[in-house]
Amino acid sequence: MEKLHLVFDFVVEVNGIENIFWxxxxxxxxxxxxAYELGFAKKLPLFKKLIVYILMFIxxxxxxIFSTVMxxxxxxxxxxxxxxLAIYRTRLYYQRKAKD
Incomplete structure (x- = not known):
């Protein structure tokens, strides 16, 4: 069974493999x-939000590695x-709006 790698194949076709990892x-x-902002983000102070993004960056x-090597x-x-998550947030917004 062949796996679908639509984005990977497209990026390789357009850019080659020189900078594929980056x-x-x-x-x-x-x-x-x-995805974090749509589903999991809460109001955090600036320093805590910075920590979250640094850990996400790491x-x-x-x-x-999973995307490129494996x-x-x-x-x-x-x-x-x-x-x-966008569908969920949209439905939640309209349900809250209908309650008011």
């Missing part, structure tokens, strides 16, 4: 920030996660 690192970091390195579809999973 391209995926930036993509994973940006998508992780969006943790995304491991996720990027060719797991982490970018695709993050995109699906963002879509699901």
């Amino acid at each position: 391209i995926f690192y930036v993509m994973n970091f940006i998508l992780s920030i969006i 943790g995304v390195y491991i996720i990027t 060719r797991m579809p982490t970018v695709e999973v993050l995109i699906v996660t963002i879509i699901v």
Whole structure:
């Protein structure tokens, strides 16, 4: 069974493989920030929020290894996660609006 690597194949086709790790690192970091903000972020003081983002910056390195070296579809999973969380937040917003 062949795995689908839509984003990986597209990025390799467009950019080649020279900087593939750093391209995926930036993509994973940006998508992780969006997923965090949509689903898990709470109002934090600036210093605590900075700590969260620094730890995310370090943790995304491991996720990027899964994306590039092991060719797991982490970018695709993050995109699906963002879509699901966006739908959830939209429905929650409209339910709260309807209550008022």
